Amino acid sequence: ETRRSKAASSCRAAASRVGEGVTATRPMALIEGLFAVLERTDNGMSLVFDADIPADWEIGIDAGSFAEIFGNLLDNAARHARRVVRVDAAHDAGRLSFTVDDDGPGIPPDQRDGVLRRGVRLDETGTGHGLGLSIVADLVEATGGTITLGDAPDHGLRITLDWPDTLLTRAEPS
Numbered sequence: 001e002t003r004r005s006k007a008a009s010s011c012r013a014a015a016s017r018v019g020e021g022v023t024a025t026r027p028m029a030l031i032e033g034l035f036a037v038l039e040r041t042d043n044g045m046s047l048v049f050d051a052d053i054p055a056d057w058e059i060g061i062d063a064g065s066f067a068e069i070f071g072n073l074l075d076n077a078a079r080h081a082r083r084v085v086r087v088d089a090a091h092d093a094g095r096l097s098f099t100v101d102d103d104g105p106g107i108p109p110d111q112r113d114g115v116l117r118r119g120v121r122l123d124e125t126g127t128g129h130g131l132g133l134s135i136v137a138d139l140v141e142a143t144g145g146t147i148t149l150g151d152a153p154d155h156g157l158r159i160t161l162d163w164p165d166t167l168l169t170r171a172e173p174s
Helices: 003-014 027-038 063-080 132-142
Strands: 048-052 057-059 084-092 095-102 146-151 157-164 168-170
Touching: 027 048, 027 057, 027 063, 027 084, 063 084, 063 095, 063 132, 063 157, 132 146
Parallel strands: 048 084
Antiparallel strands: 057 168, 084 095, 095 157, 146 157
């Protein structure tokens, strides 16, 4: 990876924060849309997709970046899950958090940092180039957030995304 490509990625992502010409995103609606797409894939047809995100939340990240973040995470989760992919959101102690859990094999703790680097793949049997999680990490960082990989309650992978709660607003009732 060149320094220039990383800088270009960071600049694009930084421009994705709400401000000049960028509108807020409704996470629940966007994630439900991603679920609908994944449910039509070979892997997704046999999975249960579930989310617990307040419907009135808006987050100060443009829909394209938010979709790229969660599209990559949910695609990975669907490829590795046995039965369930779940997204939860929480607002606590000045932070806005999203977790993506699957019940697949997970990632061993000593390999978690590596999968966030460009070109690193643990699953050599499938398609892909090892870019998805590194793109997610770049976008999350560029929008002021952090990403953490851990163990899901059902022995799979849990990915936690945290942002400052200043990005959270509540939509006006329709």
